[in-house]
Amino acid sequence: MNNYNIKYSKIKVLFALLLAAILYSACTKQDDFKKFVEGGEISYTGKLDSVKMFSGDSRVLLTGLFLADPKVVKCKITWNNGKDSVVLPVVKKNAIDTLIYSIPNVAEGLQNFTIYTYDKVGNKSVPVYANARSYGDRYKASLSNRPISSVTADASTGKGIISWLGMDKLTGVFATEVQYTSTNNVIKKIRTKIDSTSTTIPDLKAGTDIQYRTLFLPDTSCVDTFRTAFQTQRVLLDYTGYFKNSGNPFVSDGGSGRWRVLKDWVVSASVKNHGGYGSWCSDQGGTLAMEMGWSNTAAIVDGKIYQSLTLPAGKYNFGIDIGANEAIDPVYIVAAVGNTLPNVNSISTAIAYTNFADKNLQFTLTxxxxxxxxxxxxxxxxxxxWVVKGISLKTL
Structure with missing residues (x-):
């Protein structure tokens, strides 16, 4: 046998061995594959599509789409490392159906969820993973009502004003809700955004209090609003409107000079010591005032500037906004029963009195x-x- 034939024979032997190895490997892989498909080929159902999850109050909300697979008959949701689960029957009415399901009793905190769909023989889809946060008692315990600076209502019109203090927006606070009794004896509610510093109540019944609570959304995906308990806040009635011509500025009864007479106030003759005028001064835009001296102004004896009005029982504060105080002799703020003020030597007969510089006079009517x-x-x-720019009268 020549060398060519020997080489050719060796090549045939090597080729035969290589072909045998390939065939053996193929058979082995096929046998291995058969181990995994014993009883038939794997069949997957269509998974839940377009899954979204939203946070809530001891729950989360799941939404998704069942697409065109008609074999899907149920959906299983697991969480808490598989310790908790829920199975939902699926009865499709359309080619594409929507799933909206609130998962209840979810422990507080961030939870991971796994979602499968199944056909009637138990074949399941590939898993779909999602997560959402549940808010519970720990979050609720951290919430507090928005603080109030003051609540006043005009006793003559029923218009109420709530002045709010600030609040940390990181808590999720977004609004306050106020409940009140209207002038028509109807219980009403009014909501104010957290950015507003005040709330106006147009028809608050005099003598009633308000109840208020604060509203929270802990994150932008939350489907539940959290609320503090209603808290009662006393309303301070503003009786300033019972006065005519209460200032800022005060109005005169006419004239053109620096000194005139206050409109709607009772002014004693001794106060009109500027050629028959006095009690109103053009200083600071129009003020209630008394002045004597400077060589051309007579002394004032038992000078009185006042108004008379009928008030219900209650505790009151009469306040003044002082524009200037260059008084040397005592000047008093006074409240007295009846239609006039007492003279200085009888001031003890008044309900209450105090020095002008105190700016506030408090008294009680039974x-x-x-x-x-x-x-x-x-x-x-x-x-x-001395000069007064304005006055106020409110309950305590």
Whole structure:
């Protein structure tokens, strides 16, 4: 046999061995594959599509789409490392159906969920993973009501004003809700955004309180609103409207000079010591005032500037906004029963009185009473004056 034939024979042997190895390997892999498909080929159902999850109050909300697979008969959702689960029957009415399901009793915190669909013989889809947060008692315990600076209502019109203090927005706070009794005895609610610093109540019944609570959404995906408990807040009634011409600025009864007479106030003759005028001064835009001295102004004896009004029982604060105080002799703020103020030497007969510089006079009425409220002074020393820009009367 020549060398060519020997080489050719070796090649045939090597080729035969290589072909045998390939065939053996193929048979082995086929046998291995058969181990995994014993009883038939693997069949997967269509998975839940377009899955979204939303946080909530001790729950999460799941949404998704069942697409065109008609074999799907149920959906299983597991969480808490598979310890908790729920199985939902699926009865499709359309080629594409929507799933909206609230998963209840989910422990507080971030939870991971796995979702499978199944056909009637138990074949399941590939898993779909999603997560959402459940809020519970720990979150609720961290919530507090928005603080209030003050609540006042105009006793003459029923218009109420709530002044709010600030609040940390990181808590999820977004609004406050106020419940009140209207002037028509109807229980009403009004909502105010957290960015607003005040709330106006147009028809608050006098003598009633308000109840309020604060609303929270802990994150932008949350489907539940969290609320604090209602808290009662006393309303301070504002009786300033019972006065005519309460200032800022005060109005005169006419004239053109610096000194005139206050409109709607009772002014004693001794206060009109500027050629028959006095009690109103053009300083600071229009003020209630008394002045004596400077060589051309007579002393003021038992000078009175006041108004009389009938008030219900209650505790009151009469406040003044002082524009200037250059008084030398005592000047009093006074509240007295009846239609006039007492003289200085009888001031102890008044319900209450205090020094003008105190800016506030407090008094109590045990029953509806007609009272006179205003200013009393005897000014005889040197050069002196005082100025009031405005007044207020509110309950305590």
């Amino acid at each position: 029953q509806p009473t007609t009272v006179s409220i205003g200013f009393l002074a005897t000014m005889t020393t040197g050069n002196q004056y």
